[in-house]
Amino acid sequence: MPLIAVFTKNRTNPAYEAARLGADRAAARLGAATTHYVPDTPDDIDQQIALISRSIASKPDAAVFVPVHETLVNDTILRFDAASIPLFNIITPTTAGRRVTFIGSDDRALAGNIARYLFGKLGGRGKIAILEGTPASATSPARMAGFQDALAAHPGIKVRASLCGDYLRDVARDVWRNAADKLAGIDGVLCANDAMALGVLDALGNGPAPPIVGVNAIPEAIAAIAAGRMLATANFDAMAMSALATEAAVRHLRGEAVPAEIMLPVQVVDASNCAAWNLPFAARPTPDWEAVTRGLGAT
Numbered sequence: 001m002p003l004i005a006v007f008t009k010n011r012t013n014p015a016y017e018a019a020r021l022g023a024d025r026a027a028a029r030l031g032a033a034t035t036h037y038v039p040d041t042p043d044d045i046d047q048q049i050a051l052i053s054r055s056i057a058s059k060p061d062a063a064v065f066v067p068v069h070e071t072l073v074n075d076t077i078l079r080f081d082a083a084s085i086p087l088f089n090i091i092t093p094t095t096a097g098r099r100v101t102f103i104g105s106d107d108r109a110l111a112g113n114i115a116r117y118l119f120g121k122l123g124g125r126g127k128i129a130i131l132e133g134t135p136a137s138a139t140s141p142a143r144m145a146g147f148q149d150a151l152a153a154h155p156g157i158k159v160r161a162s163l164c165g166d167y168l169r170d171v172a173r174d175v176w177r178n179a180a181d182k183l184a185g186i187d188g189v190l191c192a193n194d195a196m197a198l199g200v201l202d203a204l205g206n207g208p209a210p211p212i213v214g215v216n217a218i219p220e221a222i223a224a225i226a227a228g229r230m231l232a233t234a235n236f237d238a239m240a241m242s243a244l245a246t247e248a249a250v251r252h253l254r255g256e257a258v259p260a261e262i263m264l265p266v267q268v269v270d271a272s273n274c275a276a277w278n279l280p281f282a283a284r285p286t287p288d289w290e291a292v293t294r295g296l297g298a299t
Helices: 014-030 045-057 074-082 107-121 139-152 169-178 194-204 219-226 238-253 289-293
Strands: 003-007 033-037 062-065 087-090 101-105 126-132 157-164 188-191 212-215 232-234 261-264
Touching: 003 014, 003 045, 003 238, 014 033, 014 238, 033 045, 045 074, 062 074, 062 238, 074 087, 087 238, 101 107, 101 238, 107 139, 107 188, 107 212, 107 232, 126 139, 126 169, 126 194, 157 169, 169 194, 188 194, 194 212, 194 219, 219 232, 238 261, 238 289, 261 289
Parallel strands: 003 033, 003 062, 062 087, 087 101, 101 261, 126 157, 126 188, 188 212, 212 232
Antiparallel strands: none
């Protein structure tokens, strides 16, 4: 039975909960096993370095991996190569060593799409607040670039405040409360992930909320959309990414060729289509390998 070491960045972001579940479900279906390596302190570089060393000592057959930082774990990533452990990279591209496959989504495009969606609902005019993600995360600058792309095309939209919510619900809640005096009368809220969008809703309580959008399509965000409390989200499907990476690993170990890169499409989820998404992660389907990889080159 192939053993797949699965690395995620934290236990606080629901997207990584979904990633772990996706890996487990794919492994179970394909007759493989998973071992999970997650820093006790969210996104901790030293802890991930130690976890990489621990995993290599256990001699897994392959690794599904997202780095906690673009470059600061690079020296340790090279140890996968030295140990001849094939690497299947998800979400954030690695910048060192060899990887068999990268599975992700275009963060700049999905952020731009959800921002344009919000600006369209505002009629191209209004004052907004932005909730930014963790500065060290590779997805954060890409998503901010997407927001800036959309802002450049909508000069009638003005940014009242840009706050760092660290991709965490409780942090976003607290920074919103602390900045409440300058956020009065805001017309919309652009969040770099759903957890922060939910944190803004927590800060607002049961009172009226401006249109709020996020990224990730996590179940709680979909429920908020269905309830009319949140406007929309962009699907960043970490469960699909890790499921595909795990399947790629098993297929590679069987001697099959797999694509060097799989980029999942961007989709906006709002009240018109959220019913199909209004399911817990465990009830959502994982992607069909053949349907996703058809037409992609393999290595």
